[in-house]
Amino acid sequence: MIDSASLLAxxxxxxxxxxxxxxxxxxxxxxxxxxxxxxxxxxxxxIGAGLALPCSLAHGPDAFDGLMRADAFSAFAKGLIYVAAxxxxxxxxxxxxxxxxxxxxxxxxxxxxxxxxxxMVSAGDLLTLYVGLEMNSLASYVLASFMRQDERSSEAGLKxxxxxSLASGILLYGSALLYGFTGxxxxxxxxxxxxxxxxxxxxxxxxxxxxGLAFKISAVPFHMWTPDxxxxxxxPVTAFFGSAxxxxxxxxxxxxxxxxxxxxxxxxxxxxxxVALASILFGAVAAIGQTNxxxxxAYSSINNVGFALVGLAAGTPAGAAATxxxxxxxxxxxxxxxxxxxxxxxxxxxxxxxxxxxxxxSQSRKGLAAALAIFMFSMAGxxxxxxxxxxxxxxxxxxASGLTAxxxxxxxxxxxxxxxxxxxxxxxxxxxxxxxxxxxGGAVENVILTACAVVILLGYLLNPVLDQASAAxxxxxx
Amino acid sequence: MDGFPILSLMMAVPxxxxxxxxxxxxxxxxxxxxxxxxxxxxxxxALWVNFDQGGLQWQFQEYYPIFGxxxxxxxxDGIALMLIALTxxxxxxxxxxxWEAIQKRVPEYxxxxxxxxxxxxxxxxxxxxxxxxIMFEAGLIxxxxxxxxxxxxxxxxxxxxxxxxxxxxxxxxxxxxxWMVHEAGTTEIPVLMTYNFDPHVQTWLWLAFFASFAVKMPxxxxxxxxxxxxxxxxxxxxxxLAGVLLKMGGYGFIRFSLPMFPEASAQFAWLVWGLSMVAVxxxxxxxxxxxxxxxxxxxxxxxHMAIVTVGLFAFNQAGIEGSMMVMLGHGLxxxxxxxxxxxxxxxxxxxxxxxxGGLSINMPKYAVLFxxxxxxxxxxxxxxNFVGEFLSLMGIYQASSWVALVATTGIIxxxxxxLYLYRRICYGDQVNADAAAMPDLSVREIALLAPLAVAxxxxxxxxxxxxxxxxADIHALEARLAPAAPAGDSKIKMGAPKPAGxxxxxxxxxxxxxx
Numbered sequence: 001m002i003d004s005a006s007l008l009a010x011x012x013x014x015x016x017x018x019x020x021x022x023x024x025x026x027x028x029x030x031x032x033x034x035x036x037x038x039x040x041x042x043x044x045x046x047i048g049a050g051l052a053l054p055c056s057l058a059h060g061p062d063a064f065d066g067l068m069r070a071d072a073f074s075a076f077a078k079g080l081i082y083v084a085a086x087x088x089x090x091x092x093x094x095x096x097x098x099x100x101x102x103x104x105x106x107x108x109x110x111x112x113x114x115x116x117x118x119x120m121v122s123a124g125d126l127l128t129l130y131v132g133l134e135m136n137s138l139a140s141y142v143l144a145s146f147m148r149q150d151e152r153s154s155e156a157g158l159k160x161x162x163x164x165s166l167a168s169g170i171l172l173y174g175s176a177l178l179y180g181f182t183g184x185x186x187x188x189x190x191x192x193x194x195x196x197x198x199x200x201x202x203x204x205x206x207x208x209x210x211x212g213l214a215f216k217i218s219a220v221p222f223h224m225w226t227p228d229x230x231x232x233x234x235x236p237v238t239a240f241f242g243s244a245x246x247x248x249x250x251x252x253x254x255x256x257x258x259x260x261x262x263x264x265x266x267x268x269x270x271x272x273x274x275v276a277l278a279s280i281l282f283g284a285v286a287a288i289g290q291t292n293x294x295x296x297x298a299y300s301s302i303n304n305v306g307f308a309l310v311g312l313a314a315g316t317p318a319g320a321a322a323t324x325x326x327x328x329x330x331x332x333x334x335x336x337x338x339x340x341x342x343x344x345x346x347x348x349x350x351x352x353x354x355x356x357x358x359x360x361x362s363q364s365r366k367g368l369a370a371a372l373a374i375f376m377f378s379m380a381g382x383x384x385x386x387x388x389x390x391x392x393x394x395x396x397x398x399x400a401s402g403l404t405a406x407x408x409x410x411x412x413x414x415x416x417x418x419x420x421x422x423x424x425x426x427x428x429x430x431x432x433x434x435x436x437x438x439x440x441g442g443a444v445e446n447v448i449l450t451a452c453a454v455v456i457l458l459g460y461l462l463n464p465v466l467d468q469a470s471a472a473x474x475x476x477x478x
Numbered sequence: 479m480d481g482f483p484i485l486s487l488m489m490a491v492p493x494x495x496x497x498x499x500x501x502x503x504x505x506x507x508x509x510x511x512x513x514x515x516x517x518x519x520x521x522x523x524a525l526w527v528n529f530d531q532g533g534l535q536w537q538f539q540e541y542y543p544i545f546g547x548x549x550x551x552x553x554x555d556g557i558a559l560m561l562i563a564l565t566x567x568x569x570x571x572x573x574x575x576x577w578e579a580i581q582k583r584v585p586e587y588x589x590x591x592x593x594x595x596x597x598x599x600x601x602x603x604x605x606x607x608x609x610x611x612i613m614f615e616a617g618l619i620x621x622x623x624x625x626x627x628x629x630x631x632x633x634x635x636x637x638x639x640x641x642x643x644x645x646x647x648x649x650x651x652x653x654x655x656x657w658m659v660h661e662a663g664t665t666e667i668p669v670l671m672t673y674n675f676d677p678h679v680q681t682w683l684w685l686a687f688f689a690s691f692a693v694k695m696p697x698x699x700x701x702x703x704x705x706x707x708x709x710x711x712x713x714x715x716x717x718x719l720a721g722v723l724l725k726m727g728g729y730g731f732i733r734f735s736l737p738m739f740p741e742a743s744a745q746f747a748w749l750v751w752g753l754s755m756v757a758v759x760x761x762x763x764x765x766x767x768x769x770x771x772x773x774x775x776x777x778x779x780x781x782h783m784a785i786v787t788v789g790l791f792a793f794n795q796a797g798i799e800g801s802m803m804v805m806l807g808h809g810l811x812x813x814x815x816x817x818x819x820x821x822x823x824x825x826x827x828x829x830x831x832x833x834x835g836g837l838s839i840n841m842p843k844y845a846v847l848f849x850x851x852x853x854x855x856x857x858x859x860x861x862x863n864f865v866g867e868f869l870s871l872m873g874i875y876q877a878s879s880w881v882a883l884v885a886t887t888g889i890i891x892x893x894x895x896x897l898y899l900y901r902r903i904c905y906g907d908q909v910n911a912d913a914a915a916m917p918d919l920s921v922r923e924i925a926l927l928a929p930l931a932v933a934x935x936x937x938x939x940x941x942x943x944x945x946x947x948x949x950a951d952i953h954a955l956e957a958r959l960a961p962a963a964p965a966g967d968s969k970i971k972m973g974a975p976k977p978a979g980x981x982x983x984x985x986x987x988x989x990x991x992x993x
Contacts, residue, residue, distance in 0.1 A: 362586075363583075377619060382615060382616070382618060382619060382645075383611065383612035383613075383615045383616050384612050384613075384616045388612070388615075392608075392652070392656075395652070395653065395656065396656045399653060399656040399657050399660065400656075400660050404653065404657060407653050407656070408650060408653050411649040411650070411652065411653055412646065412649060412650065414649065415642060415645050415646045415649060418641070418642065418645055419638070419642060422622075422638065422641060422642075425622075426626060426634060426637070426638075429623060429626060429627055430626045430627060430633070430634055430637070460544075460545045461544060461545070463544075463545045463546030463547065464544075464545075464546045466546070467546045467547065
């Protein structure tokens, strides 16, 4: 039954849908010349959706008989998703203008992906989960192959599509098993059904469901697509893949694990611990040999997802809060990092992706090198940068729930990860210059870059706010 | 000075200086850095003067809970005061030492040094466990850049090794800290210092902290990063590394391992003693065969730090006071020795000992000062290191006479390698024409070495100035350790004096027999 409270609870999605459809018409009739306008309007739509979040909270948490949830958790995740999506839109025009013509479809596709991601994090039912996931994925497949004249971009799109469909299939199979053995698709219904012990069938469903989700968050052993897609996709799209969909997929995983599969906590905890450690280790080791910075960022994202999952493995409200805080800080670092990578352009404006080309950057572009160094040290988890606090929170949650050995292993492996981040800093600061980059970055890029760097440097002052918001988000799950 | 946030100010001044440096030219950056460090020196003197000896244990406390889960909590006791004083004393000297030696990318260099000063003061002043960790770890970033950008030929390897080695040591400590905070329910260091952890858990916590501090110290066998880092770092980098950064390890033992885990400390005393004994003998022998001056001094640092750990784990007042004095004295002397190396390195651009010789002929002023610091490093009475080494060895003798015996050989070996070094550089014939043509110390270089010489002698002649502020704190630490301290094997007791006449008679009889 459709009532007004439900509609108000999904107001952010409605805003995005209306905005996305209108902008699509603008793009269709305005042609390529409307690209600039559509870009800015799309950012406005995202801001509007963000402003609608408090309204949706007021009419939540349940909408449409529990199909959707508008609670503090979804609001936290959506806030992050909208910010990341807006950044991905703002970072794009310069990149596409060099490759040819500006493209008005790009912001529209990002808006549609944002709707899907919003549905993912507020899903209260396996069906909404799937619809949201597919909505996001379809937009993502197109975005990955956005530069369709470029062989690598088409390959990335195709690869993403084939492997993504396989993962969706696995996820659907898991959902079907869970439905079959519990008799419901609603998260709370599944939790109730599992309350009297987890049957074999339910366990199978759980494993398949988590496998499908692990693909979406690119956790080991379902990470194979990540490096190729990250490398092949246009850089702004890679920045987008690295930020918003990661938040959505992690948010979804946390919600499913706690709300739907909560009674099976001990069962999924082992899986999550394995996946977390494997991702941390593999992400760190495989990144060492990379020479392409986008591939490196792909392995780095695998590595980071592993750390984020450590919080989930704790299975406590503090752990869930830590995971969401981790994603918040990670999104800032990723966007900042890609804002730097996007500025790696030669004198003609052609993008360069080789790590070796960063040599001596600290002498030719001091500010850019300093910013990238800040993001790299932060990703490596070196205090006093904010990336350290993200790792601190997840490990603290793990220690608090008695997983001291997991925390000790995980943090020791973070030292391996530090090595390849240091390699980038070494290239920029210790090596002599080889290629000189374009002398100045775009204004928008610089603003985003500076904003991210300031957050990473002074983030500790945000701690009280972040703690409160993430704790409220986690509390709404338990 | 009640309520005036002098510690925050001491951190704010170099921080502001660091930011200003980044926007200045080369010469501007030099002056900004010098002024900022001198202001900090003045503030440091004010801190010392206003420190109430025998007053409250923690003074100049500040507490601002602005970080959510932890707080900006600062405060010092006598031990921290001394180490902060050492830091602010060495920093202007480091800036002066880099005045001409560093010509490329000066603003960044000065900013890195000022940032390092902020973090070092932060480490010694932090009263919050997590704040301490953040300051402790953050020091890696500027040092990594200093070694990597302004270092010698093999700087990249050295910078990686320095960074990853110390990082790996520290991360396990963080896990232990988290556990402690959950157990004790507070992040305040003064509270944790009196909290009694379960002795079984202490074992693990102690090991985690040990992993970090042993690397930082550095103790044998995890000392290998130090010679590499020292050799490749620029002169001022070596000074600050040997002078202050190594002291963080010792400070960590005094502030964390000993008071927070007394039982585990006693339980693992044999481990520390054993490693220290090996270090004293082994690294001294290694120092003896070095042909690179900086490497030789780096190995001598490891040997001196072993005396520190031996004194710390003597569990008595003398030993711990001695350790602190060795740390302070070594901070001055090794810093000065690295400066002495820097002086001739700047002239000839080689650290090979054999390329020099007979410098006392053409550089008499240099030879005098170098001799003073060599003697101080050996531990000659009247210099700073004698006081510390004597007290440390006295302390350990009460705990274990065997350890004292082995550790004392370090003094003899120290005399051997340092005097041998001095002979090869300053005495003998002037075999190398270019070395014989080197001019003597400039005014700037004398101005750098003279304060160190004065401080070295002051500490040797009147150590009370330095011991007095720490005495009460070390006494409190000894009291905290007393229930757990292992029994000593030397069984020192006062002998009963014999009646004078009898003794005289016996002596006479003996004389008679001999005749």
